[in-house]
Amino acid sequence: MFFILPVMTVFWIYLFVALVPAILLMYYVYKMDRVEPEPPALIWKLVGYGCAAAFIAIILEKIGTFIINHTPLQSGTPLYTIVYAFFVVGLVEEGMKFVMLYQGSWADPNFDFKFDGIVYAVSVSGGFAALENVLYVFGYGITTGIFRAFLSIPGHIAFGVLMGIFYGKAKEQAHRGNILGKRANIFMAIVCSMLLHGIYDATSMIGTGLSMAVFAIVIIVVYLIVFKILRNEANKDHPI
Numbered sequence: 001m002f003f004i005l006p007v008m009t010v011f012w013i014y015l016f017v018a019l020v021p022a023i024l025l026m027y028y029v030y031k032m033d034r035v036e037p038e039p040p041a042l043i044w045k046l047v048g049y050g051c052a053a054a055f056i057a058i059i060l061e062k063i064g065t066f067i068i069n070h071t072p073l074q075s076g077t078p079l080y081t082i083v084y085a086f087f088v089v090g091l092v093e094e095g096m097k098f099v100m101l102y103q104g105s106w107a108d109p110n111f112d113f114k115f116d117g118i119v120y121a122v123s124v125s126g127g128f129a130a131l132e133n134v135l136y137v138f139g140y141g142i143t144t145g146i147f148r149a150f151l152s153i154p155g156h157i158a159f160g161v162l163m164g165i166f167y168g169k170a171k172e173q174a175h176r177g178n179i180l181g182k183r184a185n186i187f188m189a190i191v192c193s194m195l196l197h198g199i200y201d202a203t204s205m206i207g208t209g210l211s212m213a214v215f216a217i218v219i220i221v222v223y224l225i226v227f228k229i230l231r232n233e234a235n236k237d238h239p240i
Contacts, residue, residue: 014145018137019130021149025157026126032234033119042110043123049100050127057096057128064088081205086198094159094193097124098186101167115237117168118161118230121189125160129153151219155200158226163193165233172240196221 030043065088073080105111105120133153137145166189173181196218203215 014137014142015134017142017145017149018134021153022126022130022133022156025153026122029122029157029161029230030119032230033113033115033237034234035115035237036113038110038116038119042105042108043119046101046104046120046123047127047130049104050097050124050129051131053093053096053100053124054128054131057093060092060096061088064092078206078208082198082202085202085205086194089201090194090198093128094163094190094197097121097128097160097193098163098167098190100124101163102186106171111171112240113237114168114172114240115234116240117166117171118164118233121164121167122157122160125156125163129156132156154222155197158222159193159197161226161230162196163189165189165229166192168233168240175240 026043026047030037065084068080068083068088069075073083101121101124104124105116110116111120129152133145133148136148166185170182170185170189173179173185200215200218200222203211203218
């Protein structure tokens with residue numbers, strides 16, 4: 001139906017569909033930080049860092065795909081898909097998000113409350129998801145964007161929430177001088193988000209009845225449990 005619309009109108013419609021879901025979810029999490037809201041300039045900087053992480057991840061995933069394609073793993077098999085989902089997509093994307101998150105916020109003086117870690121991680125994840133969504137919507141159309149608005153975008157935000165919980169704990173432990181505690185929580189921030197991301201992608205890509213059932217469970221976890229944890233973390237926020 002869009003063929004009768006001006007090209008720029010179509011462009012803005014596509015851009016709207018691609019960006020609004022991520023922006024709304026980031027804003028939702030941002031408004032939950034009621035004790036000491038973060039400076040908008042810092043948030044937008046982290047969103048930009050998330051976009052940069054997406055570009056870098058595209059390159060690294062191509063390298064990762066090349067590597068596993070030169071292993072005994074046979075493309076199209078469940079084992080190949082699982083390895084790809086966890087160690088190419090999950091590890092690369094969540095790893096790059098964390099690198100950008102750390103670079104953009106760890107030393108910032110505004111990082112002084114535990115819930116800040118979640119706000120920062122969600123901002124990076126939201127930027128990543130927004131850029132990724134733009135590429136998908138302009139590459140595959142609005143229908144893809146609508147599906148991703150209810151599945152992929154909340155997924156990225158949920159991965160960010162998990163990362164942010166441990167990121168805030170890592171900052172707290174570092175403030176107390178507990179270097180081992182800091183490192184353990186950084187490890188958990190990357191691994192937990194990677195595992196949820198890997199499960200999400202593997203179950204959706206395998207495509208069997210069982211995998212889709214697991215995928216549905218993951219979606220329920222994303223929508224219910226993770227966002228319940230998010231509310232609990234906001235309610236018990238405290239200075240680092």
